[in-house]
Amino acid sequence: MTQGVTTLLELNDIQSGVLRPRQTPYVATYLLLRIDDQADGRELLKRLTPAVASAADTTSPLGDAWVMVALSSHGLQALGVPQASLESFSPEFQQGMAARAEELGDVGENAPSHWERPFGTSQVHLAIAATAPDRPHLEQLLSRARQAHQQLPGVAVIYRQDCAQLPTGREHFGFRDGIGQPAIEGSGLTGSNPQEVPLKAGEFVLGYPDESGMLPPIPQPEVLGRNGSYVAFRKLHQDVAAFRRYLAAHSSSAAEQEWLAAKMVGRWRSGAPLARSPEHDDPELGADPKRNNDFLYYDDDPKGFKCPPGSHIRRMNPRDHFKHEAVQVNRHRLVRRGMSYGPLLTEGVLEDDGVDRGIIFIFVGASLSRQFEFVQSEWVNQGTFIGVPAEKDPLNGSNDGTGVLTIPKQPIRQRLIGLPQFVTNRGGEYFFVPGLRALQWLADAR
């Protein structure tokens, strides 16, 4: 046990993207590659690795552009990682996201059979995430990357997704996002909630004690697993028109629409949390990173009169909601590195224009099943934890037109009914983000 001791994180071996929040403004491109030839795959890694910044770097080796590299279980296999080593990774990682559809609520329209190819196939091997402050910078980087892999016939780019922060600075439903980030002990980065004790690094990076006080098993060999993290990547389509229509249909004024939207999410669109500003929006509060995440629930709002227990942010992170219950929220926290994609739907438009837009959702952590899958199956796609088993997350739960949200309210609670699905999973995969030494180990010929 290492209670009371802050473990030193090897920041210079952890990929920067695991601990560093995304820049603002951002543009990004995600590339998925298939490795057809082991030697070419390793050569590509060899060329990529010098471009990958560590969490200790204040500037990227590429100047303003940042690169993160991750591999799926099939990808590790394609690189020639031995079977015994492959089997030391977590079972859900080995299975891949498509095989976890039942766990994740990826049914109906979310089902892998509807996913965009190549998601859900065994062809997704290597993921490269490149971010930069603007598109010209990024294209410069991408053309150099293209040169690098074009010389290698045994690797193929099989998917590309461009992302960019919207001109509004918000996500597509109109909300400021990316506010809540956990503080990680030893990372040198403060979290966004001053009332929150930093979490043990082992909740997000492999090779360190986690919130259980123990050192969890990591993929083997040690050089491969240490300082790595797991990633869940999901392309989430957002039906903005449906969201607008629902709000309009269930309220009788613009102000009421804003109130409903806030109750569904747990924040006003500005980012101001209901927990601190329950009656009306407070844009200054929403924009203030020192205050917009400074709140808890148990003492001030146990019944959820301010922030409904079923609202999106309270489900994604219940904070101290379970203060007197046997749920260890600290074991189910998420680091999220999501990015918007697609153009804005013009203000006021209530019909879908058929254009693809949404969010590339990325979870980073030490355990896909205990963190990402747990939150999805226990807190997003059901409401047993808050006494309403049938209720799902109103924003991103797999509702089917019969969804319900209970809004505690004096003297009589309000209930939203007929919630449809606003967010659809268009495809995803589980990846492993190796440490820098591990990348070198993977690249070296054996």
Next chain:
Amino acid sequence: MAQVKRKGLRSGVATEFTVFTNVLPGHEQAARETIERATHDPRRGEAVQEIGTLHEARFVLFDNDRRLMFCSSFDGTWDKYIDDFAATYIGTIFDAVFSHCEGFPGIKDPRAKDWFMNNAREAVAYISAYPDASVKQIWKALAVQNAFQQVLDNPAAEQALKAPALKPLLEQAAT
């Protein structure tokens, strides 16, 4: 890391979870005493509140106390929360009781889940009298019933319940 398949039949919102283990030779008396002590501990009631998803549980010693059966029903799936329980008072009870059983690695050991799975036997049938009701819903329903009965005891109730909006309640008031 092998994953042992989860066991437990579902009925509505709840899952049954039944474990059969061998008591370590010579530990029969200690096992019985540990269980009795745990159930009489005043913290037991709090513990049930803390879990919030446990419908019922029983420890049964049989075959001359050489075998221990743990039998329970939970809302949802137990294996998701067992790690959370391990860190609480419930975890210390489990640790104390199952420490008298063969092969138990300790509640905080990562192999504890596998031990429970290996010793669990899925029911052939599991029937609930209220399959759609979770523990929290039942608690809420009882609280509402209590409140309703208090309302009915008030002489002003009869008139109040004649309001059209209260018709469903009026229909429950007569018996």
